[in-house]
Amino acid sequence: MKHYLSLKDIDSLPDWVSEARQLKEKPTAYKNLGSGKILCLLFFNNSLRTRLSTQKAAMNLGMDVMVMNFGSEGWQLEFEDGKVMDQGKSEHIKEAAQVVSQYCDIVAIRAFAGLKDKLTDEAEMVLNGFKKYASVPVVNMESSVGHPLQALADAITLAEQNSKPRPKIVLSWAPHPKALPHAVANSFVAMMRLQDAEFVITHPIGYELNPELTKGIPLEYDQERALENADFVYVKNWSSYTDYGKVLHQDPDWMMTSKKLGKAKFMHCLPVRRNVVVADAVLDGGQSLVIEQANNRTYAVQVVLKKILEGSNQK
Ligand SMILES: NCCC[C@H](NC(=O)CCC(=O)O)C(=O)O
Numbered sequence: 001m002k003h004y005l006s007l008k009d010i011d012s013l014p015d016w017v018s019e020a021r022q023l024k025e026k027p028t029a030y031k032n033l034g035s036g037k038i039l040c041l042l043f044f045n046n047s048l049r050t051r052l053s054t055q056k057a058a059m060n061l062g063m064d065v066m067v068m069n070f071g072s073e074g075w076q077l078e079f080e081d082g083k084v085m086d087q088g089k090s091e092h093i094k095e096a097a098q099v100v101s102q103y104c105d106i107v108a109i110r111a112f113a114g115l116k117d118k119l120t121d122e123a124e125m126v127l128n129g130f131k132k133y134a135s136v137p138v139v140n141m142e143s144s145v146g147h148p149l150q151a152l153a154d155a156i157t158l159a160e161q162n163s164k165p166r167p168k169i170v171l172s173w174a175p176h177p178k179a180l181p182h183a184v185a186n187s188f189v190a191m192m193r194l195q196d197a198e199f200v201i202t203h204p205i206g207y208e209l210n211p212e213l214t215k216g217i218p219l220e221y222d223q224e225r226a227l228e229n230a231d232f233v234y235v236k237n238w239s240s241y242t243d244y245g246k247v248l249h250q251d252p253d254w255m256m257t258s259k260k261l262g263k264a265k266f267m268h269c270l271p272v273r274r275n276v277v278v279a280d281a282v283l284d285g286g287q288s289l290v291i292e293q294a295n296n297r298t299y300a301v302q303v304v305l306k307k308i309l310e311g312s313n314q315k
């Protein structure tokens with residue numbers, strides 16, 4: 001494997017999950033694999049988990065890590081071909097990606113959706129720009145349309161917590177004051193296609209995800225009905241896809257509560273707005289898996305980095 005850009009780069013999810021769980025047992029078992037290798041993390045958006053878990057995973061593999069925040073520290077990058085660069089953008093992706101490649105062995109990138117223009121976001125300019133012009137493997141740390149490291153971590157958490165042959169898993173939309181991207185929900189849906197589970201999506205009318213990604217998956221607009229007999233409830237806000245990037249309403253009735261959750265386990269990628277997305281009692285109770293999900297981010301990205309390092313060592 002060269003890049004890790006989406007779940008399509010996983011050849012066998014069960015194998016990767018089991019390898020990640022082995023790494024969790026003995027995190028420094030491959031300390032020599034990354035020795036002398038450098039990972040460069042480029043952030044165009046904020047992060048807590050992705051940044052620290054990726055640094056930790058790289059260190060577990062013996063790699064050195066460099067981090068750069070483009071939002072506040074880097075030059076503003078231009079992505080358009082043939083552009084007359086006489087405005088605010090100082091550097092073109094063509095030079096930036098080639099230069100960064102000279103300083104590291106793997107580059108990992110976070111660049112969220114702008115949520116202004118669907119076509120621009122779906123073009124994945126930042127990730128694809130690096131993929132095109134960088135000469136080192138590229139890892140997606142949440143792009144416009146996907147968060148495949150989160151989905152891999154969630155698959156690890158489900159494997160650890162599930163005791164049924166075919167659990168019922170519900171992806172439930174929640175209210176939020178800001179317009180948020182579709183990336184986490186999209187990758188969760190893609191990951192669920194690789195699971196043996198009864199999977200249902202629930203959200204208010206107008207919050208349908210990209211129909212190409214959700215084709216064939218049951219959608220239930222009645223949240224209460226969707227949650228009946230659920231084993232796992234994955235809660236997440238996203239903005240409208242059809243009325244692109246808009247917050248249509250913030251219906252507080254969609255917040256996850258202990259009553260609605262019933263006996264199910266609660267999942268969320270974090271960061272989460274307490275008492276808007278989910279009630280305190282759920283996060284503070286024994287059915288919440290959010291802290292373990294964040295823990296598993298380390299082993300998800302560690303398995304990705306390990307596979308890239310093993311691949312590049314074979315050359
Ligand atoms: N990587 C995890 C989620 C990141 C982002 N959430 C956020 O921006 C929430 C920010 C806030 O609550 O202000 C998202 O939904 O894609």
Ligand SMILES: NC(=O)OP(=O)(O)O
Pocket residue numbers: 046047048049050051142150269270271
């Ligand atoms: N879940 C997640 O990606 O968290 P951060 O945005 O803090 O990295």
